[in-house]
Amino acid sequence: MDDSPTAQTHSRIYTAPRTDVSQNQGKFRIHFNFPGRAVPNHDDHGYGPLATVVESFMDPGTLIRMHQHRNEEIISWVPDGVMRHDDRQGNELLTDAENLMVMSAGSGFWHAEETLADDPPLRMLQIFVRPHSLDLEPGIQHEPIPDPAVNEWRHLFGPEGTDAPLSVRNDVHFYDCHLNAGATVTLPSRSGWHTYLYVFEGAIEVGEEPVGYTESALVTGDSDVTVAAAEDSIVVAFAINPDAPITRQGTIGR
Structure with missing residues (x-):
């Protein structure tokens, strides 16, 4: 973790190593990335409306x-492979590199996730955003x-x-970018x-700070x-309003 100012005036870069907070359920494994922990003495594991970014693996x-979530916005970003979703609202959805899913749990949303035996191994991000209000209308x-587009940010x-x-129902913008070696954005x-x-794949420099595979950085x-x-x-990036009103009663992303 680095809390030193960079050479770029008015900005500060905090870097964080790969998380050591994980759960192993055999064929389903997750690593929790907490953006607030990048900042020394920050009193919240999340950062404003962004609660956590979870690296998920499904064999x-x-x-x-089928299980329930409440009071959180859950985004499934799948850069490769497939994640199969069904829910009590009758949706049967396939999320992959061409489709993005936002599940707004609100007052309560039941869903299940699956990979079939002939699906490839899945590695994805599940992003938990804190909504601005409790018990909103659930939906998907x-x-x-x-x-x-290579070497360009994609707004998702x-x-x-x-x-x-x-x-999503709070002040967070999400982007991804596929960068060629040597490219700068x-x-x-x-x-x-x-x-x-x-950093989902590869290694980069943010300002002059190195950030490697599965590492992260917070820039103010x-x-x-x-x-x-x-x-x-x-690489994925989240522009966050740190002063946005938030709730902290989500099932996972509190």
Whole structure:
């Protein structure tokens, strides 16, 4: 963890190693990434409306039986492979590299997840956003997303009323980027907001700070910060309003 200022004026970069908070249920394994833990003496494991980013693994032929979530927005980002979803509202959905799912649990939402025996091994992110209010109307969004453009950020969800393909009920914008080795992009940012970044594949430098495979960084401040790929990489980023009103009664993402 590094809490030193970078050379880029008005911005500060905090880096964090791969999480050691995990659960192993055999064919289903998860690692919790807590954005708030990147900042020394921060009193919240989450950071504003972003509660946690969970790296999830499902072996072929895995069933996670019907269970309930409440008071959290759960986003399933699947860069490769398939995640099969069904729920008590009658939806049977397949989330993959071409489709994104946002499950708004609100007052209560029951669902199950599955991979079939002939599906490939699955590694995905499940993102938990704290909603702005308790016991909202539950629902689900499952939409096709634009094809990724190499070395460009792809905007995938944002607060309600924005131009992102899907929405969540608080102030978080989500982006991904496929970077070629040697490429440089500017980290997504918004005035007064902060940005959390996670390296799903590869290794990068954020400003002058190295961030490796499954490591993360939190960037505060308004100046532009560069992301440079040390090797072919897949990176996700969250622009977060740290002052957004939040609830903390989610089933997982409290």
